[in-house]
Amino acid sequence: MYRISFTRSQQNPDQMSAVRPVARGSDWGHGALQSALDVLLPASCPACGHRPLPVGNVWCTRCDDGLPWRPQAAGPPSVLLDSLRAALDFRAGPTRTLLHHLKYRNRPELAYALGQRCAERFPGPPEGSILLPVPITNPKKRQRGYNQAERFAAGLASVWECPVEEHVLVRRIQHQSLTELDRAARLREARNAFVLADGARNRCSGRSLVLVDDTLTTGATLGACAVALAALRPPFLGGFCAAWAP
Numbered sequence: 001m002y003r004i005s006f007t008r009s010q011q012n013p014d015q016m017s018a019v020r021p022v023a024r025g026s027d028w029g030h031g032a033l034q035s036a037l038d039v040l041l042p043a044s045c046p047a048c049g050h051r052p053l054p055v056g057n058v059w060c061t062r063c064d065d066g067l068p069w070r071p072q073a074a075g076p077p078s079v080l081l082d083s084l085r086a087a088l089d090f091r092a093g094p095t096r097t098l099l100h101h102l103k104y105r106n107r108p109e110l111a112y113a114l115g116q117r118c119a120e121r122f123p124g125p126p127e128g129s130i131l132l133p134v135p136i137t138n139p140k141k142r143q144r145g146y147n148q149a150e151r152f153a154a155g156l157a158s159v160w161e162c163p164v165e166e167h168v169l170v171r172r173i174q175h176q177s178l179t180e181l182d183r184a185a186r187l188r189e190a191r192n193a194f195v196l197a198d199g200a201r202n203r204c205s206g207r208s209l210v211l212v213d214d215t216l217t218t219g220a221t222l223g224a225c226a227v228a229l230a231a232l233r234p235p236f237l238g239g240f241c242a243a244w245a246p
């Protein structure tokens with residue numbers, strides 16, 4: 001299984017530029033064509049704009065060093081989840097910009113790399129757990145081309161060496177994005193947002209489950225997923241998000 005390591009340059013630190021190598025974490029689309037494009041159009045750091053990034057990097061080392069890891073073991077408490085962690089502070093360092101790019105700027109490889117980075121930082125879930133990315137609606141997935149939570153989960157899973165099941169929950173179409181609603185309306189809308197997919201019981205009954213999402217806000221989305229998953233009677237149900245934006 002492909003895995004990155006966040007290697008550091010062997011240069012004298014006094015001679016280092018602002019950018020030291022941080023390996024690209026993508027498992028997508030980096031064939032010969034992409035390599036040629038990297039040479040012709042050197043990439044810039046999506047968080048700070050520093051250019052050029054060494055070929056194969058996803059963000060610069062200065063931004064990597066500035067990732068605002070949350071020292072607490074868990075995010076906000078939830079009666080529906082056995083554990084809940086949000087790895088980064090959304091409003092500090094490069095987090096907000098990285099998440100914006102991986103979600104809205106067609107940069108799925110950033111989500112994958114961030115998943116790997118988080119998994120290297122934090123212990124994995126109980127043995128035998130399945131990671132369940134929070135789904136997005138089918139129209140949104142067609143428009144975006146990918147589910148950023150699935151890419152983030154795939155990055156986590158590549159390090160933790162556990163399976164990812166993308167088709168356990170189905171997200172019902174809502175007429176308004178949850179992020180556009182105030183807190184009370186978001187909680188109300190999220191309550192009925194998810195149902196179990198066909199075959200979910202066969203794949204996940206009796207297994208420990210960890211919900212995975214990019215951003216934790218009120219916890220309403222994970223809570224709604226947890227309600228839908230209750231029928232599977234998981235012995236452990238956790239949540240892991242890239243960032244916390246309370």
Ligand SMILES: [Zn+2]
Binds near residue numbers: 047048
């Ligand atoms: Zn940067």
